Amino acid sequence: MKRQLTHENTLKVKPLGIDTYREHIIFMRSDCNICLSEGFAALTRLVVRYGSKSIVATLNVVHSDLLQEHEAGLSDMALSRLEVTAGDFISVSHLKQIESLSDVRSKMYHHKISEEAYRRIVDDITKGLYSDIEIAAFIAGCAGDNLDDEEITWLTSAMVNSGATLSWKTQMVFDKHCIGGLPGNRTTPIVVAIVAAAGLTIPKTSSRAITSPAGTADTMETITNVNLELEKLKEVVSLEGGCLAWGGSVNLSPADDILIAVEKALDVDSAGQMIASVLSKKVAAGSTHVVIEIPYGESAKVRSREQAMKLERCFKAVGEAMHLNIKVLITDGSQPVGRGIGPALEAMDVLSVLENRKDAPTDLKEKSIMIAAAVLELSGTFEQGKGSKFARRILEGGKAYKKFKAICMAQGRFEVPAFARYNTDIKSEVGGRVTSIDNRKLARVAKLAGAPHDHSAGIYFNAPIGTKVKPGQVLYTIYAEAKGELQYTLDYVKSAGPIIKIT
Secondary structure, three states: OOOOOOOOOEEEEEEOOOOOOOOOEEEEEOOOHHHHHHOOOOOOEEEEEEOOEEEEEEEEEEOOOOOOOOEEEEOHHHHHHHOOOOOOEEEEEEOOOOOOHHHHHHHHOOOOOOHHHHHHHHHHHHOOOOOHHHHHHHHHHHOOOOOOHHHHHHHHHHHHOOOEOOOOOOOOOEEEEEOOOOOEOOOHHHHHHHHHHOOOOEEEEEOOOOOOOOOHHHHHHOOOOOOOOHHHHHHHHHHHOEEEEEHHHHOEOHHHHHHHHHHHHHOOOOHHHHHHHHHHHHHHOOOOEEEEEEEEOOOOOEOOHHHHHHHHHHHHHHHHHOOOEEEEEEEEOOOOEOOEEOHHHHHHHHHHHHOOOOOOOHHHHHHHHHHHHHHHHHOOOOOOOOHHHHHHHHHHOOHHHHHHHHHHHHHOOOOOOOOOOEEEEEEOOOOEEEEEEOHHHHHHHHHHOOOOOOOOOEEEEOOOOOOEEOOOOEEEEEEEOOHHHHHHHHHHHHHOOOOEEEO
16 A cells, blocks of 8 residues: 655655666656745755655756656665655655765865764765765865875774674684775785685675776676675684675675765775775774785876885874784786786686686786785784795695685685677787886776676786787787677777887
8 A cells, every 4th residue: 555645745756767876866847846835956955755764865857747746756776765666655855954064175175174073974974965976075075195194093983883893703803905006916815715724714895896997896796696694794704714795785884885986986096085995894894904905006006115105104003093903015016917807807817826727827826825925924823934835835735716615605606707708809019028007098998898897898918017029919808798898998999099018
C-alpha cells in the first residue's frame, strides 16, 4: 500500500531513470506549488523525506511536461537511499544553514582552522549535507601546502571517527600502502600473500582508483570478491591471516570515500588530504605497523627526492600522533612497474609472479619482495637485513601463491582474468634505446582505453628504460572493450607527443 502524505509540501514520486552517480538530485517543475511558495530555484539544496528516511538533494528545475505539477523526479541514487518507488509521496523542505561551510570558506582563504572545525566538516560530509561543489571547495582549500602537520592529524582523526573501526586479537596488525603515481606497481596482493604466509596478520583494505588506471581493489575484483561486509572480512582474516578487500564496503573512514569520488572527478591529489586519507584507513582498520612506499620521478606523483623526504617526515609525524609505527620506503618512480596497466592486466602480472612463471615481470617481483621484507622486519620477529631472504623463500617456495588462493577462496571465488576483445600495437618509429617514460601520459592512455571502469582495458607494456628497440618493434599494446574507445585512445597517442623517449 502506498504511503500518502497530506502536508502541503508533498509531491508524488516519478522515477526518471537518471544516473547522477553518488549525487542526490530532485527534479521539480518551475510552476509547481512548492517551488512557487517556497521560492526554490535551480541548485537549491533541499531536505527530502519519506517516512523516517531523509536525504539532502540538489534541485534541478524542469520547464517541460516531463513532470506534472504534483510530481517530483528523483535520481537513481536518491530513489535508492530513500527506498521509494513510483507513486510514493515525499515531503520537501528547506535545508537549514550548514554552519561548517564557514570553516570551509576560512580554509579557502588559507587560514588555519581548529580540530573541532575539521570534525564538523567531516561529520557534515558523511551525513550527506554537502553537495559535490561544496566538497570540491573543501578539497581546493586543503590543496597545496595549506595543511600543517597538526591539521592533517585533526583531519585524520575526524575521518577515522566518521565510520566503523576494527580491532583484532593480536597486538601487532600490519599494512602497507603506496601513494601511487606509477602505472602498474601492483605489489599489494603479492606482499599480503607473503606476509600472511609468514604468519603475520595483515587485513588489507584498499581503495579504488582515484586518478590512476587501477587501484588494488579494482585489480583484485577481477580475481575475487572485494565488497566484503564487516563480519565476512573478519572471518577471512581469522581463517587466513589476511584479506584483500575494498575499504568502502566495510564503512572504514566513509568520509574519505566521498572525498575520493570528488578528487577523482577533479583529477586532484592534495598531499595533506592524501596523508589523512591513507592513515585514517589504517587506523580504522586496526593497523599498528605500516610500511609506506613513496615513488618519485619526473612524471610520478612525487617529482623529486626532496618532496618524497618531506612526505616521509609528515607521514611519520602524523603516524606518531595517531599511534602508528611507520616505516617509509622511498623508491624509483621513473617508469611503470610490471607490464600490465589496468585492473585485469595488472592482475595477470600479480598471478605470474605468485605462480613463479619464468616470464613474470622481474621488477614487480623484486619490489614486492623488498616491501614484504620491510613489513616482516617491522614486526621484530625477523632480523633486520634478513627479511628479504625469508620473503623470497616464501614466494619462490610456492607458499605465497597457496596463501593468495586461500584468501581469494575465503572471499568467495578465484578467477583468472582475460584480455579485452580489441587491441592494437603501438610500435617504435625509430631504433635506439629507451631513455625515459612519461608515466602520466601512459596512464592517460590506459584510462582513455577504458580502465578502470572496463576491467580488461588498459596497456600491456614492453619497453622499460634501457630496452634496445628496432624500428617497428612493439612498445606497448592497448586493450579496449569497445572499438570507439580504442580509436579515441589512438587519436590521443598521435597528438600527445613523446610518451616513450628513444635515443
